[in-house]
Amino acid sequence: MLFKSSRRILNLLSSSSSSQARQVPNLILGRLKHSHIGIVSAAFNKGQRRNGVKDGPTVIKEAGLIKRLQEFDLKVIDYGTVSMEKLERNSSLQLGPDGERHHDAVLAYNRELASLVRKVIQENGLCLTLGGDHSIAIGTINGHAQANPDHQVVVLWVDAHADINTGGSSASGNMHGMPVSHHLRELAKDVNRLPESWPTPCMSGNHIAYIGLRDVEDCEQKFLDDLGILAFSMKEVEKLGIFEVINQCFKHLQPSTDRPLHLSFDIDALDPLEAPSTGTPVRGGLSLREGVSIVEAVRETGFLKAMDLVEVNPELGSEKDVKLTLQATKTILLAALAGRRGAF
Numbered sequence: 001m002l003f004k005s006s007r008r009i010l011n012l013l014s015s016s017s018s019s020q021a022r023q024v025p026n027l028i029l030g031r032l033k034h035s036h037i038g039i040v041s042a043a044f045n046k047g048q049r050r051n052g053v054k055d056g057p058t059v060i061k062e063a064g065l066i067k068r069l070q071e072f073d074l075k076v077i078d079y080g081t082v083s084m085e086k087l088e089r090n091s092s093l094q095l096g097p098d099g100e101r102h103h104d105a106v107l108a109y110n111r112e113l114a115s116l117v118r119k120v121i122q123e124n125g126l127c128l129t130l131g132g133d134h135s136i137a138i139g140t141i142n143g144h145a146q147a148n149p150d151h152q153v154v155v156l157w158v159d160a161h162a163d164i165n166t167g168g169s170s171a172s173g174n175m176h177g178m179p180v181s182h183h184l185r186e187l188a189k190d191v192n193r194l195p196e197s198w199p200t201p202c203m204s205g206n207h208i209a210y211i212g213l214r215d216v217e218d219c220e221q222k223f224l225d226d227l228g229i230l231a232f233s234m235k236e237v238e239k240l241g242i243f244e245v246i247n248q249c250f251k252h253l254q255p256s257t258d259r260p261l262h263l264s265f266d267i268d269a270l271d272p273l274e275a276p277s278t279g280t281p282v283r284g285g286l287s288l289r290e291g292v293s294i295v296e297a298v299r300e301t302g303f304l305k306a307m308d309l310v311e312v313n314p315e316l317g318s319e320k321d322v323k324l325t326l327q328a329t330k331t332i333l334l335a336a337l338a339g340r341r342g343a344f
């Protein structure tokens with residue numbers, strides 16, 4: 001009798017511990033349920049002047065991202081690449097009305113990208129878009145909004161830069177410094193669109209928050225101030241600490257089932273000591289641990305529906321620099337999507 005019952009307890013113990021061992025993060029992230037993670041490769045570089053950034057998606061995938069995510073029982077579907085080929089047949093530099101470099105090409109590419117992002121979300125996937133330069137967030141956020149016509153998408157933008165220039169305010173003409181302005185209703189009249197008036201603005205200044213800023217131009221700061229946009233620069237991260245900053249962002253954005261969350265993560269938000277291979281590095285950035293804390297908190301809200309990881313450029317820096325940058329990138333993605341810290 002005693003033997004029997006202790007046997008039963010042993011069985012119970014072993015079955016509960018084995019089910020615990022299997023308790024890896026499954027496909028239910030908080031209260032938004034996803035059937036899979038859909039990966040979109042946005043191999044695009046016309047939003048700035050360096051070629052290599054279009055190879056970001058390939059090197060990130062070659063570094064074993066999908067296999068690593070699958071090790072945590074996540075179902076991953078590769079939706080393939082939105083390529084620049086069609087645009088390249090007409091690759092002459094064409095300026096927009098306010099000097100935006102490759103204006104129509106950037107927008108035409110993003111319109112196609114937006115359709116694929118919309119498809120991933122409509123098929124109930126959590127959409128991860130690998131860039132590419134940050135101009136691809138014109139398409140990803142638009143596609144996310146298209147998939148949720150009855151809901152307000154809210155955006156957490158993690159970056160050294162505000163990327164809120166318009167053609168008129170930009171000193172460089174590079175459209176990777178302009179994606180945010182394309183989505184804001186308040187700036188609608190300052191943004192030049194395609195003849196079919198794509199993209200339509202899908203949010204207001206109170207639907208976006210920033211973390212990590214440290215290289216913001218005067219015109220951009222004026223947009224942030226005028227629109228009352230919540231923005232935590234590295235100075236505030238330093239003063240308040242990363243958890244207070246994250247909490248204030250979520251209090252403000254109020255992600256929920258009615259307010260799906262879009263995370264746009266520029267790898268240059270991290271300090272260049274952590275992620276050197278990127279086109280516009282700025283020293284004094286987030287530690288990898290702070291970056292991980294941000295994306296862990298994002299995941300834990302349960303309302304993450306789409307994420308961009310942009311500006312990894314494998315042609316910049318030494319072999320060691322590229323390796324470090326890819327390790328940091330994978331660390332961020334593993335924490336954001338699987339809720340895990342660990343080695344690659």
Ligand SMILES: NC(=[NH2+])NCCC[C@H](N)C(=O)O
Pocket residue numbers: 133134135161163165170171172173174176177178215217266268280311
């Ligand atoms: N996504 C980026 N890395 N953006 C950098 C933008 C730099 C500068 N503010 C510009 O508009 O040209």
Ligand SMILES: [Mn+2]
Pocket residue numbers: 159160161266268269280
């Ligand atoms: Mn940046």
Ligand SMILES: [Mn+2]
Pocket residue numbers: 134159161163176266
């Ligand atoms: Mn950026």
